[in-house]
Amino acid sequence: MNVVAKTARLWQLRQILWTLVLRDLKIRYARSWLGYVWTVLDPLAMSTIYFIVFVGIFHRGDVGHKPYFLFLVIGLLGWQFFSAAITDASRALLMEAKLVRSTNLPREIWVVRVIIAKGIEYLLSLPVLAAFAVAYGVQGKVDFNWRLLYFPLGMIMEFVLLIGCGLLLAPVTALVTDTQRVIRIFLRMAFYFTPIVYAVQKVPKEWEKFLWANPLTGVLELMRAGFFSEKVRWESVWVGLVVTVVILVAGVWSFGRLERAVLKEI
Amino acid sequence: MVEPIIRTENLGIEFYRSRKRRLSLREMVFRQGTTHSSEMFWALKDVSVSVCKGEAVGLIGANGGGKSTLLKMIAGVLIPDEGTVTVREGVAPLIELTGGFIGELTARDNIYLTGGLHGLSRDIIDERFDEIVDFAGPQVRAALDTPFRHFSSGMQVRLGFAVITTLDEPILLVDEVLAVGDKAFKEKCYTRMESLLDQGRTLFLVSHNEPDLTRFCKRGLYLRAGQVVGDGEMSEVLAHYNRDSESGL
Incomplete structure (x- = not known):
């Protein structure tokens, strides 16, 4: 199958891929020493704001699991990874136009390397999450359990989902000028369509099924499973997995179709 | 034969x-079938x-x-x-010589990155590093650890040429450089x-x-x-x- 062949090819080129990822991170940190702080600061600031709004003003901390702040941090770190990776991956071919034009590498590499770089930034932000979890844990407020093992599965699922979305979006962005604006609006809407500030279990029954179609619902269910005693909504994970695979296959297919036009345009 | x-x-x-025509969404929505053969x-x-x-x-x-x-x-x-x-x-393409070079990074980093991008391993670049820099000239050697964007355009091209011609590829494409x-x-x-x-x-x-x-x-x-x-x-x-x-x- 096409997806398998492409993956195998990228695996052969892993050394080059790694060079590109390191370059990404190097540039990012060469520009500002706050680089790392930013990736963590944004989700933490947003967590604080949502905490104030929902707990301080509405007195509805029960829309999520308890402790609500930890619930928010997990959700917002996962979301930050998603939205930052989508934004950068959709620009991947345009930003590196010179490189894309001068090297004969499988063009998918330009998208994949952005997602890997963002994934590493996400991994680097996890110690902050661990710190909060431990802080709540010593107060006996966190129900740690063996389902923490689901956390990496959630990360892998989000990673695969991002590869698919990136491959879908990058060529379109290179061909159609307005795509980036559309993506920005879409991301803002998707934020509320994802159980980040609320838990999927708290959504009215008739609406909940719509959320299952959003693969991020399943991703966050897997990530949160180990910290809270609430049951995992497995339906959201299974549906999310199917959607993820469909997006990946569609991404690989459409990237191959649009590649030719993109190379002429950039 | x-x-x-x-x-x-x-x-x-x-x-x-x-050449540089990029479609906008509006164009695609309001003018269908814009790709006339003319x-x-x-x-x-x-x-x-x-x-x-x-x-x-x-x-x-x-x-x-x-x-x-x-x-x-x-x-x-x-x-x-x-x-x-x-x-x-x-193929070693001398088409966009400085295409792989990043202004923010030093010349040294850039040599490793571009070499790596064209499939040279770190050890091989280590081996050829001096040769590359010698070829690019003393000006480049003196500026090895300054960001690439501070280089004059001549220096940039010299370094680019030096790196690309060090590749082992059996086919060489040269475009006006x-x-x-x-x-x-x-x-x-x-x-x-x-x-x-x-x-x-x-x-x-x-x-x-x-x-x-x-x-x-x-x-x-x-x-x-x-x-x-x-x-x-x-x-x-x-x-x-x-x-x-x-x-x-």
């Missing part, structure tokens, strides 16, 4: 007349060429004749709309290219400079409006091209 190292068959590629043109059409190992081919023709497009298709950075290109060995650089550096480039040819590499050279062409290339390929109109002995093809230019074709 030796198997050709590069072979194109009925190669064709179509472009928009205005807006398209064939940058290359029915190009069938075979090149054997060790050959040195000079590409000539007026601007817009399709020379660079052909090089890019051989380099694999453009995909044909018609026909096929078969390239049986690796010899026009840059001062006299002394040009002489160095010539020597480097001659030694690469002596090693049996295959060369494609795009140039408007007749002495360069006759110096390096035995075979000439004349492209006019996307089609091959001359293929043979360099001097004959050049004469053909000059006759055409004078008669205003």
Whole structure:
């Protein structure tokens, strides 16, 4: 199958891929020493704001699991990874136009390397999450359990989902000028369509099924499973997995179709 | 008959007349079917060429004749709309010399990155590092640890040329880059290219400079409006091209 062949090819080129990822991170940190702080600061600031709004003003901390702040941090770190990776991956071919034009590498590499770089930034932000979890844990407020093992599965699922979305979006962005604006609006809407500030279990029954179609619902269910005693909504994970695979296959297919036009345009 | 190292068959590629035209969503929504055939043109059409190992081919023709497009298709950075290109060995493209270089990073980092991007391992770059820097000249050596964007354009190209010609790829594509650089550096480039040819590499050279062409290339390929109109002995093809230019074709 096409997806398998492409993956195998990228695996052969892993050394080059790694060079590109390191370059990404190097540039990012060469520009500002706050680089790392930013990736963590944004989700933490947003967590604080949502905490104030929902707990301080509405007195509805029960829309999520308890402790609500930890619930928010997990959700917002996962979301930050998603939205930052989508934004950068959709620009991947345009930003590196010179490189894309001068090297004969499988063009998918330009998208994949952005997602890997963002994934590493996400991994680097996890110690902050661990710190909060431990802080709540010593107060006996966190129900740690063996389902923490689901956390990496959630990360892998989000990673695969991002590869698919990136491959879908990058060529379109290179061909159609307005795509980036559309993506920005879409991301803002998707934020509320994802159980980040609320838990999927708290959504009215008739609406909940719509959320299952959003693969991020399943991703966050897997990530949160180990910290809270609430049951995992497995339906959201299974549906999310199917959607993820469909997006990946569609991404690989459409990237191959649009590649030719993109190379002429950039 | 030796198997050709590069072979194109009925190669064709179509472009928009205005090259940089990017579609906007509005245009796509409100004007359906904007791709009239009048807006398209064939940058290359029915190009069938075979090149054997060790050959040195000079590409000539007026601007817009399709020379660079052909090089890019051989380099694999453009995909044909018609026909096929078969390239049986690796290609070192001297097309966008400084394409892989990042202004923010130091020259040293850039050498490793560009080398790595073209498939050289770290050890090999370590080995050749001095050779690359020597070739790029003392100015570059003195500035190895300053960001690349502080380099003069001449220094940038020199470093680019030094890195790309250090690659082991058996096919070398050169697009007009010899026009840059001062006299002394040009002489160095010539020597480097001659030694690469002596090693049996295959060369494609795009140039408007007749002495360069006759110096390096035995075979000439004349492209006019996307089609091959001359293929043979360099001097004959050049004469053909000059006759055409004078008669205003």
